[in-house]
Amino acid sequence: MQNNCDNVPEITENILKWYSKNFRTFPWRYTLDPYKVFVSEILLQRTSAEKVAPAFLKIIKNYPSIDKLARSDINELKKYFEDLGLFYRAELLINISKQILIEFNGKIPEKRDDLIKITGIGGYICNSILCFGYGKRYQIVDTNVIRLYSRLFGFVSTKKDIQRDPELWGLAEQVLPKKNYVDYNYAILDFAALVCKPKNPKCSKCPVNNYCTYFNKKTLNV
Ligand code: SF4
Incomplete structure (x- = not known):
């Protein structure tokens, strides 16, 4: 074609x-922080950026790291999704964080081959993290x-x-x-x-x- x-x-x-x-302008932009990019991209699934912004700020404040998110209580985390819906994303955040904690010692991988292997990270989120979180040249x-x-x-x-x-x-x-x-x-x-x-x-x-x-x-x- x-x-x-x-x-x-x-x-x-x-x-x-x-x-x-x-x-x-959104609070996850130009942070060069792969954790913030990861959380924002999960929240942005089928939800407008304007709606995501307040929930994102609360989640980042209460769960400031992969470690905190991996060890969080699912029902507590779900409370932050009350205005967003699509509650499965709370579980997704926890599951991805657990994999990163166990397999990568809590550091979000910066090699594409490692990142894309994580269950729940597709091509778009993977490249967003690499580009917006690590400043690498990847298409989205x-x-x-x-x-x-x-x-x-x-x-x-x-x-x-x-x-x-x-x-x-x-x-x-x-x-x-x-x-x-x-x-x-x-x-x-x-x-x-x-x-x-x-x-x-x-x-x-x-x-x-x-x-x-x-x-x-x-x-x-x-
Ligand atoms: S908005 Fe611009 S890019 Fe989109 S269809 Fe129209 S002319 Fe093309």
């Missing part, structure tokens, strides 16, 4: 420019990025599970800039949430509409 990747440098530059004026692919890249680059997956499609991960790696990759990864999350939204994307005001497969098809009516 051929993707429309001819203008990647212009696209990344425009998205980064947009981000410099429109970035969102979640439902927002899938939507953005499908529209922008005309990416069409041939796989049943698009989130695990190696071709998509390859595309995301190709697009990720060599510098400013932490900013870029935050930028695409904000851009997908505020501009390339699931419904009614703001195409006419979009800074990359010139290069967008979806927009050009719609404009040309093809």
Whole structure:
């Protein structure tokens, strides 16, 4: 499948420019703290960042480390999910923390091969921790990025599970800039949430509409 990747440098530059004026601030961002990134990513599963922020702050205050989380009482931890729902995530936080405590002496691994082996850590959370927590250059692919890249680059997956499609991960790696990759990864999350939204994307005001497969098809009516 051929993707429309001819203008990647212009696209990344425009998205980064947009981000410099429109970035969102959340308490887990730019912390370079893998523990905070890990907790935030579990809480962000199917929940908006705005809703997650207060619960995140309370959890981090009361469970400031992997060790504390691994040894926590499940019912106590579940209380912090009352406003968020999806209570299974309390158990997930504890289970992942226990594995890290037992297998890695409480330190979140910074090697991808180690991190991805932990039950409950998928490709997206793994790369988020490595990029946002350890400052390493790893691409991220979640439902927002899938939507953005499908529209922008005309990416069409041939796989049943698009989130695990190696071709998509390859595309995301190709697009990720060599510098400013932490900013870029935050930028695409904000851009997908505020501009390339699931419904009614703001195409006419979009800074990359010139290069967008979806927009050009719609404009040309093809
Ligand atoms: S032009 Fe529209 S569809 Fe394309 S990237 Fe921008 S907002 Fe998304």
